[in-house]
Amino acid sequence: EVQLVESGGGLVQPGGSLRLSCAASGFTFSDYYMDWVRQAPGKGLEWVGRSRNKVHSHTTEYAASVKGRFTISRDDSKNLADLQMNILKIEDTAVYYCVRGFCSGPTCPDFYGMDVWGQGTTVTVSS
């Protein structure tokens, strides 16, 4: 069964750090892009960032709101993707989803969408 399971959420003070992890199973992890998407309480979805697959050397992209504060990394040998969040702000409070991105092939000439989602982990930034 294809599955993504996030962990690491919790309560953190403004300015603090937190590291989320995403454990993947049921598919060849190194072939896929891995994204993080968040949803603030009662709000819509916000794309946070992406780690491309092995073919694309795991290069990353970030939303402007988190660039320079958040870092996405992955370990293909362990089927893990992490989101390191630093200098957290109150507005970073959200449910964070780990998401698999699927393409038309390993070189991803066409990105098709986010086809597998984790259950989400809650991050609360508050004093």
Add this chain to the structure above:
Amino acid sequence: AIQMTQSPSSLSASVGDRVTITCRASQAIRNDLGWYQQKPGKAPKLLIYAVSSLQNGVPSRFSGSGSGTDFTLTISSLQPEDFATYYCLQDYNYPQTFGQGTKVEI
């Protein structure tokens, strides 16, 4: 960043109705547009990718169309399980951006 504007923000419909949700991009995005369904307390689910391709396992009552800047999600015959919020997402360039969502109430 490309802005995605969905309309309406919410709608009320009856079982069996044909429902249409629109998404407009602030610039042309080729066919790099997908639709997602989210039920309360659950993770979103991919319905349609590349404007009109139905994701595996998604009922055929869902369909997508459009090009350039204007896109549409249609539910041909609304079912009780379709109560949810629907989001469009452009993946034409970074940052990828979602529409604000359309809540469908039965």
